[in-house]
Amino acid sequence: MAIKITGTGSYIPTSIEKNENFHQHQFLNTDGSTLTHPNEVIIQKFKAITGIDERRYAYDHLTSSDLGFFAAEKAIEDANINREELDYIIVAHNFGDVKHNTIQSDILPCLASRIKHSLRIKNPKCVAYDILFGCPGWVEGVIQANAFIKAGLAKKCLVIGTETLSRVVDKHDRDSMIYSDGAGATIVEATDGDGGILAHETASFTYDEAYYLFFGNSNNKELCPDTRYIKMDGRKIYEFALSNVPLAMKDCLDKSGVNIKDIKKIFIHQANEKMDEAILKRFYKLYDEEIPEGIMPMSIQELGNSSVATIPTLYDLVINDKIKDQHVNKGDVVMFASVGAGMHINAIVYKY
Known part of the structure; x- marks a missing residue:
């Protein structure tokens, strides 16, 4: 099965x-x-x-x-x-x-x-x-x-x-x-x-990191102080992601038994282009491997960050050949990876 x-x-x-x-x-x-x-x-x-x-x-x-x-x-x-x-x-x-x-x-x-x-x-x-x-x-x-x-x-x-x-x-x-x-x-x-789901990994970092994303007041102090908006400490999130996401991805890949050279695509949460590129670079550095060209499809340039929707939307677009020069073929091994409020990290190794 x-x-x-x-x-x-x-x-x-x-x-x-x-x-x-x-x-x-x-x-x-x-x-x-x-x-x-x-x-x-x-x-x-x-x-x-x-x-x-x-x-x-x-x-x-x-x-x-x-x-x-x-x-x-x-x-x-x-x-x-x-x-x-x-x-x-x-x-x-x-x-x-x-x-x-x-x-x-x-x-x-x-x-x-x-x-x-x-x-x-x-x-x-x-x-x-x-x-x-x-x-x-x-x-x-x-x-x-x-x-x-x-x-x-x-x-x-x-x-x-x-x-x-x-x-x-x-x-x-x-x-x-x-x-x-x-x-x-x-x-x-x-x-x-x-095929299908080969391995997965999840971690929650809450000791110091729980409130890197939070609900807070507007920067405009004249607005209602009881109304809350999504807020984040961008620098801390960036440093946290670079330190922890590649390690979680490695744990997941190692559990799957798949060689990093056999990964065809990595669908990472579309949070920030520079951050995603830096995560990928550190992930491949853990294996002393070069990043294959075109391995990380991106949609953030046109779609922005829609949180929980970024990965399933991106995956749907790629497998339906709606993103230029990005394709997934039967038998390809891909990875899903995400980081966000909580702070939570997770990853899946999947054979298409």
């Missing part, structure tokens, strides 16, 4: 927010003071570090559960399964449904229940639940699905990562330009043959 991803789907909003759209924003320091550089320079530096040219925002009438439903429909169709046979629907997100122009997160009922309702699944034994695991949430959902199937508790699982980060950003914070909206979904099921 092999546990494989048999169907994929993604929903990428069509509303494009380009870097130049931020030229008129009032960016402030954390103490509320004005930044010394003009916005054009700030955005130039932002592009050089993150690689982001543009990002996608959901239309006003849509929520995270809507985006997740759209992606799920595609994944179910791609896998050609009867949705009533799903044993689990696992939905990774961070903020629930945040309606446009509101400040309150809505997770009652959970997003998985909402998506199951939208899918019109009648089977009560199809268990729907959410996981809050920061940006690595979709990867962890796949790991949980794998565990359910291995334990004989499931045969087919739907794992979704969906987010509308544009609803929880502080427009006076430069970091707001990183975040975007989107959803990716996958069907994970037991199949005949070999």
Whole structure:
């Protein structure tokens, strides 16, 4: 028996927010003071570090559960399964449904229940639940699905990562330009043959690192002090990721028994282009190997950072040949790796 991803789907909003759209924003320091550089320079530096040219925002009438439903429909169709046979629907997100122009997160009922309702699944034994695991949430959902199937508790699982980060950003914070909206979904099921999930690794660093990403006040001190926005200590996250993600990836690869030379693609969370490149460089240095050309597909330049949605969206695009010069062929070994709020890290070695 092999546990494989048999169907994929993604929903990428069509509303494009380009870097130049931020030229008129009032960016402030954390103490509320004005930044010394003009916005054009700030955005130039932002592009050089993150690689982001543009990002996608959901239309006003849509929520995270809507985006997740759209992606799920595609994944179910791609896998050609009867949705009533799903044993689990696992939905990774961070903020629930945040309606446009509101400040309150809505997770009652959970997003998985909402998506199951939208899918019109009648089977009560199809268990729907959410996981809050920061940006690595979709990867962890796949790991949980794998565990359910291995334990004989499931045969087919739907794992979704969906987010509308544009609803929880502080427009006076430069970091707001990183975040975007989107959803990716996958069907994970037991199949005949070999391959599929070969190994996985997860770690939670909370002793000193738990609050590197947090909910905090706007940089604009004139705004309501009771309203919170997504905030991060970018420098600490960068240093943490470079120190710990390559090691977790190595642990995972070593458990799989796969030689690093046999990895064809690495799907890493689209957090920051320079950071992802540095993680990859350190990972290959652990094996004294050179980085193969084209091994790390990237979507952050056009799609931004949609948290839990970045990896399943990127994977769906690549296997459907929608990213130039990026392909995955039958029998290829790939790796998924992510890091995010918590601070959590995880990885999967997978044979396509």
